[in-house]
Every structure is written in C-alpha cells, then in structure tokens.
Amino acid sequence: MKILLKRLKLILPICLLLIGCSKERLLDDQSSNERSPNAELIKSAPSKATKASNLKQIGSGVMMQAFYWDVPAGGNWWNTLSGKVQNWSNAGIDAIWLPPVAKAQNGPFSMGYDPFDYFDFGKYNQMGSVETRFGSEDELTSLITSAHNAQLSVIADIVINHNSGGQNEVNPVNGQSNWTKFTPLSGKFNRDYNDFHPNHNHGSDSGIFGGFPDLCHHQVRVQNELWKNSESVAKYYKNVMGFDGWRFDYVKGFEPWVVKDWKNEVGGFAVGEYWDGNAATLDWWTGQAEVSAFDFACYYKMRDAFEGNNLNKLNEDMLWKRNGTKAVTFVANHDTDEIFNGKMLAYAYILTHEGYPTIFYRDYEEWLDKERLNNLIWIHNNLAGGSTSILYTDDNEYVAKRNGHNNAGLVVYINNADSWQERWVETNWSNTVIKDYTGHSGWQPMTQSGNWVKIQVPPKSYTVWAPK
Template identity: 75%
Template sequence: MKTTKIFYFLLISLFFISCSEDEITQENEQSTEAVKETVVTAKNNLKPIGSGVMMQAFYWDVPAGGTWWNVVKGKVDDWSNAGIDAIWLPPASKAQNGPFSMGYDPFDYFDFGEYNQMGSVETRFGSTAELQSLVNTAHNNGLSVIADIVLNHNSGGASEYNPFKGTSTYTDYQPMSGMFNRTYYDFHPNDYHANDEGAFGGFADLCHHKTYVQDWLWNNSNSVAKYYKNVIGFDGWRFDYVKGFAPWVIKDWKNAVGGFSVGEYWDANVNTLDWWTGQAEVSAFDFACYYKMKDAFSGNDLTKLNDDMLWKRNASKAVTFVANHDTDEIVNGKILAYAYILTHEGYPTIFYSDYEQWLDKNKLNNLIWIHNNLASGSTSIMYADNDEYIARRNGNNSAGIVVYINNSNSWQERWVETNWSNTRIKDFTGHSGWEPVTQGGKWVKIQAPPKSYSVWSVK
C-alpha cells in the first residue's frame, strides 16, 4: 500500500467513557442494532473464483467526490462478458482522510459512507447505498466482490495518555458507528507485548493477540469480517501489508468467515511466498513472478522466465499480476507480460488502468478468452533466449496451447513439439495467418510477430 499523508488531530469527544476494557466489550457487543438489516442479492450463480480472471477495479487516486462505486457499477456487465470472474475493490470503509483517502488509513471499519466523520459523510468512493448497489449488480452479473482489508494499522484516533509509552498517543478511537471502539490497550506497545512482526509508517499498530481485537475483527457475530460478508455482501478478501503481522491472523479470519483470500506479502523471494501461503493457508500475489517478468521484458532477457516463481511451486496459491495501484514498473513489453500470465498457471489479475486506459482492450479480451477456454493443464517450458520464449500448456479440460512470445524487432519462427499428431492448428490471437498441420511426431513450425506473441491450439 502507498503511504497516505496523515495529519493527526484531536477529535471532539461526544461523551466520555470511564469503564474497563471488558465493559467496553460488553457495550459494543450490545451495539448489534447498528448492524443494518440489509438484504444482499442471493449469490447462487456466481462464477467460481479462479475460473476466469480477477479485475483490480481501481487505481491510486481514482477521482474523488463519491463517484467511484457508480463508475465501477457501470462496467461490471462488460467485464463479466469479457470473462472476468471477480472484482477487487479498494478499502471501502471510512478512513482518517475522509473524502480524500484511498482507504488505507482505516478509522471506522463499519462506516461505508453514512456517518459525518473525518470530514465527510461519503467515502472517497461513495455512499453505503452505492456500494451495496455495486455489490448487487456485480452478483447479478456472476461476479464475486473482493474486499481490500487493512488489519495491520489504524489512523485518526484522538490523543490519550498511554502508560505503556509514558506519553500521549493517538490511540483513542470512538467511531460514530459505535462499533469497535479502541484504546491504547489494543495497539502496540500494551500489556501483552511491545510489538509484533512489523509496524507501518508511524500508524497505530493493532495488536492481534488481544482477544478483544480478535473478537471485533473476525470472531463476533457482528465482527468486521462477518459484517462485510453478511451485510455488505463481500465474497472474498485481499489482505493489505500482511508482513506486519503473523500468518495465523489471516488463517483465523479465513476459518471464521470463509471466502477466497489473497495476501499482499511484498517479497520477491519465492521461498518466503511459499512459506507464507502454507502458514496462512491462503493465496498470495506472486511477486516473484512480477519481478522476473520485470527483468525479462524491461531488461530484454526472456531467459529470466525460466526462474522460480510461486505459480511454479503451487499454482493454486499464486495470484499473478503485471501492475497494481502500488507498483507499475513493467513498461516495455507490458502486453507481452499479460500474454505470459494469461496463458500460464495461477490466477491472473488485470489492472484497471491497463484495461480501461493504456493497453488494447481487444487484445486483453482475446487473452482472457484464451485463458478461460484454452489454457489448461501443466506447463512445459520449451525454449527461451533473450528475445524468444515458448511454453506449452498440456491440456486438461481443453486441448491445451503453445504460446510463443517474441520480444525482438522482427518476425521469428521455430519448430516446436506439441501435444497433437497430424492435427491442423491456428493462432488464436489472429496475429499469424498460418494454419499448419502437425507432423505424426507432433512437431510443427510456428511463428510470432515482432514485439508480440501468438497462441496456438487445435483449430
């Protein structure tokens, strides 16, 4: 996540509470009337997550003014028709910077745009009603909706004397929703321990070892997790900055509410990613793949695609991507990088700006179709040098494919061994007009245009 400029300020207290943490727990447990009796569209006809492609439905600094939920709502029908199966939304609840915040400085986990606090009623993205309308529209189009969850840190608390630091800290949280009030006991340092795996950017660092915090985040019937799922209608979770706390936190959340889960463990070390997915028992963004693609396409060395990646270790836990709201470093050859992740194993993600603004949408739609209909089975890397890369998907529910990526400035041709004998094949991208017939020994010559790619399968 990106660091948001935070200006701490004192909140004018609506009332003063002079009770113990246990009493606060009881008081907040009684706030179930704050949970709105909202009917969420039945979710019987959603596409299985992982059967298609995920859309990251935002970018950094999307337009403010409370319009974004409606913008996305207007696109989900087209996205679903293109083969998207899930949309990932930015953090949806009220944050410390109110109408200007991208949501990564959370203040009130239960205010989705209905309480006048932190400078606005609506969030940057819109109102609660507009969010739920978006969720229902996505469900009606068969799309799951992934919530961006920030559990590591909070922002916007009022100042209070903190005996564990001997100074005042901004750890007094009295959100207008009346849900999940917090004090210095709930952050580091406290009476349990001084710190956990990592703090972020000077924000108040939540202590997940405290039962009170666990109850409000995922255990209680009106916890953040269950409210997001049962009231707002979210179907899965993208967890922000999971380096900041232990993997059991994500595992416990997932066990409490279910749903597809992916963590942002920002590390290029595939061993670390593989370890984390095993401990958390959820998926992770494949940063190892991302950085190898950066080296390959920006550094003009496609042999880097031979290197280890999470999808090669455990494809069922790898969410692959070319760019996101935090990092967008693959500039040269970006469409080639999409050709790579949309023809290989793992669950690919498309970045909103690439799809809607910067790249050829028709080419991306074609690659999404190839991913959903042709690219199945295990992967065999057949050839790689500085400019060329060829891999074969060996087929599972389909005939499989051969993908040929060419980063040179001229057309290239190669003989390759396919899965098909005496079979006519074609390039399903339309970049090549060849329709060769494979030999009895399954070999065939294929081609790819300069700075482009071809994807071959049975005609």
Template identity: 70%
Template sequence: MNNLKIIGLACLILFLFNCSQDEIFVEEQSAQTTETIVEYAKRDGLKPIGSGVMMQAFYWDVPAGGTWWNTVNSKVADWSNAGIDAIWLPPASKAQNGPFSMGYDPFDYFDFGEYNQMGSVETRFGSRTELTKLIDAAHQNGLSVIADIVINHNSGGASEANPYAGGNTWTDFNPMSGNFYRSANDFHANNIHSNDSGAFGGYPDLCHNQTYVQDWLWNNSNSVAKYYRDVIGFDGWRFDYVKGFEPWVVKAWKDEAGGFAVGEYWDSNVSTLDWWTSTAEASAFDFACYYKMKDAFMGNNLTVLNDNMLWKQNATRAMTFVANHDTDEIINNKILAYAYILTHEGYPTIFYKDYEEWLNKERLNNLIWIHNNLAGGTTNILHADTDEYIARRNGYNNAGLVVYINNSDLWQERWIETNWSNTIIKDYTGHSAWEPTTQYGKWVKIQAPPKSYSVWSVK
C-alpha cells in the same frame, strides 16, 4: 412379478447413477493435481473464484467526489461478459482522510459512507447505498467482490495517556458507528507484548493477540469480517501489508468468515511466499513472477522466465499480476507480460488502468478468452533465450495451448513439440494466418510477430 421387475430396474438405475457420480468425483479430484484449485463463492450464481480472471477495480487516486462506486457499477456487466470472475475493490470504509482517502488509513470499519465524520459523510468512492448497489450488480452478473482489508494499522484516533508508552499516543478511537472502540490496550506496545511483525508508517499498530481485537475483527457475530460478508455482501478478502502481522491472523479470519483470501506479502523470495501461503492457508500475489517479468521485459532478457516463481512452486496459491495501484514498472511491451500471465498457471489479475485506458482492450479480451478456454493443465517451457520464449500448457478439459512470445524486432519462427499428432492448429490471437498441421511425431513450425506473441491450439 411386474412390481419386482420395476423395483429391480430402479435399483439398477440407482447403482449406475452412484457409480457415475463416483467416477465424476474421481475425475474432479485428479483435476486438482494439474489445475489451479478454484474456490467456489458462497452465493448462488457466482462464477467460481479462480475460474477466470480478477479485475483490480481501482487505481491510486481514483477521482474524488464520491463517484467511483457508480463508475465501477457501470462496467461490471461488460467485465463479466469478457470473462472476469471477481472484482477487487479498494478499502471501502471511512478513513482518517475522509473524502480524499484511498482507504489505507482506516478509522471506522463500519462506516461505508453514512456517518458525518473525518470531514465527510461519503467516502472518496461514494455512499454506502452506492456501494451495496455495486455489489448487487456484480452478483447479478456472476462476479464475486473482494474487499481490501487493512488490519495492520489504524489512523485518526484522538490523543490519550498511554501507560505503555510513558506519554500520550493517538490511540483513542471513538467511531460514530458505535462499533469497535479502541484504546491503547489494543495497539502495540501493550500488556501482552511490545510489537508484532511490523508497524507501518508510524500509524498505531493493532495487536491481534488481544482477544477484544480478535472478537471485533473476525470472531463476533457482528465482527468486521461477518459484517462485510453478511451485511455489505463481500465474498472474499485481499489483506493489505500482511508482513505487518503473523500469518495465523489471516488463517483465523478465514476459518471464521470463509471466502477467498489473498495476501499482499511484498517479497520476491519464492520460498518465503510459499511459506506464507502454506501457513496462512491463503493465496499471495506472486511478486517473484512480477519481478522476473520486469527483468524479462524491461531488461530485454526472456531467459529469466526460466527462474522459479510462486506459480511454479504452488499454482493453486499464486495470484499473478503485471501492475497494481502500488507498482507499475513494466512499461515496455506490457502486453507481452499480460500474454505471459494469461497463458500460464496461477490466478491472473488485470489492472483497471491497463484494461480501461492504457492497453488495447480487444487484445486483452482475447487473452482473457484464451486463459478461460485453452490455458489448462501443467506447463512445459519449450524454449527461452534473450528474445524468444515458448511454453506449452498440456491441457485439462481443453486442448491446451502453445504460447510464443517474441521480444525481437523481427518475425520469428521455431519448430516445437506439441501434444497433438496430425492435427491442424491455428493462432488464436489472429496475429499469424498460418494453419499448419502437426507431424505424426507432434512437431510443427510456428511463428510470432515482432514485439508481440501468438497462441496456438487445435483448430
């Protein structure tokens, strides 16, 4: 009899556990309807990519001399503590300009600073050993590492007779790594077609319809994608100049190699960005948001923040940014633009120079904390005029927030409707000392300092 009781009790516990697990699964599914879907890194111990903020860990013309990997290595622990979940590195393999190249003229995809070619052993950023030490350090601190992938064009090939061009072209690639030899057949024009979506800068334009190219870039067990992932240790991909090839290329790469993927589709048209992300099944940098912020903060007209952006169309695929290595046009009141992307939907990126040199790091760290702890759920714009912008995040697994951006020269105050009734709230930026109590109808008066912002939530 006692044994039967024990068995029955065990069955009951198992049943309740399974029901509990089912409830958790349902809750997690419902979260995906109101919150950005994060992609979990493959390696154990890493923060989910998309749960925090990405750091662009370089800028154009970082110091040459092979020191950059060590510089970034010295910062990953602090970035992780601040709430960064991933770092984006520049193209890491050997390029035509050797020790002076920023990597966007790729020559040997398998030389990370170990072969004496193109004028140096190391890349501009350092040696292969220094790169893998950096990636190991990032992983130890819970950070994923995103590789900048340049597969539209190549540079540094020798001249060869090209039957498709009626003369010689610079398409003879013989890398010292011994991997991915290329010839005229692998570029446009060739025996398949004369071109794809777009060439870049006069460089030889890779043909992704060639099976040989597909095999070396992503299909083979020793392909570029799998070598970056399995040998060097990268966790995801930032695809350069994706206008130059069809979106199926990114999808095929990701289907084969996995990992987080974001494309640089430089276009402010929201429908175009949404089409590309859906077809490529990858994220895209929200250039629509970037240009609206430029109009808002450089043009001093915050009403344009009412306009459509990728994060409003599909937040799960939107990478928001204020500046990067190619664009730095939002100069006036740049911190207001960061207050915008770090309180709104999408996956925000911080530019190295802004964080480490140009802006107030304490204020950025505060906004990163706010993003990671308060900025959940859907968004409602509560007010927008030339000088003022107020939006509410409705919360998911957190209280949500109200952000008040003030681009005027004076303190401003407004009554707004919150999600909180009879609740004390405070400004988590510390810019306002007010701690008002919301009314029974959830209304409350908040304020924001001149040329600044405040972010309100439950005390």
C-alpha cells in the same frame, strides 16, 4: 500496500492535528460459497446487497483490480464501476477487487489505507465528510448487487495492520502519548491503547508502518472485533454487505495465523499482499496462512525479462511454479507499474500460464488494447489448462505449452525482438491442424506424427496455438 513514500502522505493530516492541538481451479477450499462451522449469522441487520446464488467460481476466470491509486475523488467511483461490471463479466472476469471501503482518516480524499471506522461506508459525517472518496453506503451496496447480478464475486481490501485518525491518549505501558483513542460514529469497534502495541500482554510485532498506531492481533478483544464476534468486521462485511472474499493488505505486518483464523472463521477466497520477490518466501507464507498470495516473484521476473530484454529470466523461480493454486499473478497494480514497453507481452505470459491472473483497471480501461486483453482472457478461460512445460528461451524468445486439462492446452510464443521469428516446437498434438488464436499469424500448419510443428510470431508480439 502503497509503497512507503507514497503512503506517508496520509500522515500529513495527523501532523497538522498535532500542531493544532499542541493512517486445477483456484482454491476449492477458499471458494466464495464456503462457510466455516464457526461462522455465525448476523441477526441484528439484514443483508444489504443482493446475494446471487450463481456466482462464477473465483479462479475460473480472471480477477479485475477495480481501482488505481488516486481514482477521481468526489464520491462517484462506485457508480462508475456499477456501469462496467456486466461488460467485465461478459469478457470473462469472475471477481472484482475493490479498494478499502470504510471511512478513513483522510475522509473524502483517502484511498482507504488509513482506516478509522470499519463500519462507516459513507453514512456518517466524520473525518470531514459523509461519503468516502468512492461514494455512499447505498452506492456501495448497489455496486455489490450489480456485480452479483453479473455473476461476479466482490473482493474486499482488508487493512488490519494499522489504524489512523484516533484521539491522543497516554499509554500507561510506556508513558507515551499516542493517537489510539477511537470512538467512531458507527459505535462499533471502539478502541484504545489496549488494542494497539505496546500493551500489557504484547509488546510488538513486525507491523509498525509509517507511524500509524499498530493493531495488536494477540489481544483477544481485537480478534473478536475483527473476525470472531457475530458482528465482527469480517462477518458484517460478508453477511450484511455481501462481500465474497478478501485481499489482505501488508501481511508482512502480522503473523500468518491472523489471516488463517479470519478465513477459517468466515470462509471466502483470500489473497495476501506479501511484498517479497523470493518465491520460496511466498510459498512459505501461503502454507502458513493457507490462502493465496500475489506472485511478486513472477512480477519481478517479468519486469527483468521484458524491460531488461532477457526472456531467460522467465526460467527463474516463481510462486506459480511452486504452487499455481496459491499464486495470484499480476502485471501492474495500484502500487507498482514498472513494466512499460513489454506490458502486453507480460499479460500474454500470465494469461497463458498457471495461477489466477489479475487485470489492472487502467491497463484494461485506459492504457492498453481492450480487444487484445479480452482475447487473452478468452484464451485463459478456454485453452490454458493443465501443467506448464517451458520449450525454449533466449534473450528475445520464449515458448511454453500448457498440457491441457479438460481442454486441448496451448502453445504460447512470445517475441521481444524487432523482427518476425519462427521455431520448430514439440506440441501435444499429432497430425492436427492448429491455428493462432490471437490472430497475429495467419498460419494454420499441421503437426507431424511426432507432434512437431513450425510456428511463428510477429516482432514485439505473441501468438497462442491450439487445435483449430
């Protein structure tokens, strides 16, 4: 969810309208092939995208966040991504997370977080354009097909807390005028004041955001239109458009049962954006919603560790330490980019530890060393198995080992100091030659019979050790 000040810029067109008229592996139970016994096939429309039968299992590799805030407007983003998905798959990516795909109140300029018509993917002339900021419906379908052909799952960004772009009407519950009359050209999920807060059945929830009309998930009709009916948003996105999973935006705005019901109805991998740095709170939410959450606790501890020059912070509580199968780890996303100097060290951390790591598009394609990131993705997919044991920390050094699961495991050595460091550590390997799989060290030491070995790491860098 975009931070408040940044997202409030989406409200400006509403204000102008007011003036002129006087927004070990991850989650088998959430695999992309899962189907609930309650799910219904949509018979009125054939599937638009090619549904591959051999997709990589979500969580077996790394997720790519395939956008950033204010990607170029002009309707070419889906085409841009189509040209990258095969290379991403080759590098070890298993899923791509797209921005909200439907027509929003800001039309050709919107990043999609002010949803208007959930079924207009760039087909209808409304909100100032036919195409979305990212392209046409045909181009989106082509992208999903290309991703599936590359064995990648496609994650839809779902914004169901609030809507934007409706017409003004009087709400008889409170006698106030609200922008809650929605008659989208798709003809699907028409809405009025009864579908928002307040209404005759439910006064409010925690979801008021930025002045946008707040959807009421306690209304049975809203549940039906969003996930229960045969042509609900969820079933249309999965069965017709071909999406394989869900990223739920701003889940603080509504109760966890909403996400749980959605997932139970249509299946698919699911992760929620519960923006909170408290690992216990994130753990509670994942238990209630029965899906994954972005590990904001890990994010903030990494920020403090690498930007604050105190790697002892990595000893503190994170969601992945409580439940690695529910933690989606990240270094940056479209809302946050507070880790600068230590960003590669942070990627070395999440790509060698438990959880399902996410790569941010601009880090991979523009800002960081793609070859180094590909190397870390390979390490994650091939060596980073089993539980984690922290071996040593101080202000500048961090050493941990993965204990192996169907692989040898690894030892990762992160150095935030300005000079080379060396340290004796206890490994899982006896009388075994090991090497650094990052290429940052040329050492190939042999572990002692008691599993101890001396390893090294360059300044402001990292090494990852495993049997040769």
